[in-house]
Amino acid sequence: MSQEVQSIGVVIIIMKRTFQIALALALLQSIPFAAQAQGNLIDAPLPHSKGQSISPSFEGWYPNADGSFSLVFGYFNRNYDEHLTIPVGVDNQFEPGSTDRGQPEFFYPRRHTGVFAIEVPADFGDQSLIWRINSGGESIAIPGHLRPEWEITALEEVTSGNTPPIVRFSANGKTGQGPMGVYSPTISTAVGESTELMIWSVDDGVKKSRSVGTPARNGLVLGKYRGPGNVEFTDDTPRLDNGRATTQATFDAPGEYVLRVLAWDDSGGQAFIMAGGFFCCWTNGYIKVFVE
Secondary structure, three states: OOHHHHHHHHHHHHHHHHHHHHHHHHHHHHHHHHHHHHHHOOOOOOOEOOOOOEEEEEEEEEEOOOOOEEEEEEEEEOEOOOOEEOOOEOOEEEEOOOOOOOOOOEEOOEEEEEEEEEEEOOOOOOOOEEEEEEEOOEEEEEEEOOOHHHEOOOOOOOOOOOOOOEEEOOOOOOOEEOOOOEEOOOEEEOOOOOEEEEEEEEOOOOOOHHHOOOOOOOEEEEEEEEOOOOEEEOOOOOOOEOOEEEEEEEEOOOEEEEEEEEEEOOOOOOEOOEOOOOOOOEEEEEEEEEEO
């Protein structure tokens, strides 16, 4: 073997050993930093069935045909099981102005999107409406406003032209469409009496591209929104037949109640915990009930 080849071999061996030493030193130097990083890690929050707080959520705003605007709100109940009742007042209020802006008083577990909307005038400008909820040892307040980056398309889905279902509570009654929704006339009943609820809902039938080749879908989900007692439904997802659905509700305590109707269509997953689609398209309806 020539002297030149031997020299190259020696150089390679030296380079390998140099690299191994440098790597070992780098690993040794990284140990304190790794230990420090490990010490800075924060455990993921453990899920709790009860005792946690509720965060109001501002979903965004959209313009109305008359020049006014609608501020859309939802909430996040951090509990996995606990349903909380928080009456309008010091622990569930809007400010400034009227503390009661139609917000829920009964809160289902987890995230609920676009549960209600508040109409504000055309000259609302840079004002804000703040929703505050005190629960689970925390006081959390979220402002609703008209900042341009928070505008949402709640009345028409841009990509498909889909629009929310139209809801009414009588054959020729007042209609509602979108998060602002519509309220029913007050229904009177008594404790323990099975009370018939009738809802009319029609949809434009526009489907997502993923649903091509299948019938357009739409439906209803009912839940408690306000009231002093428990509400039991014979069916909280009544089937629409020719645009009308019927179910029964029973109340175990006297007082004034509001039931929420979520009318969904083909724009997304359907459940009371999440309105169909992120910004569009669903409609809120509210049934007022007086129980003697």
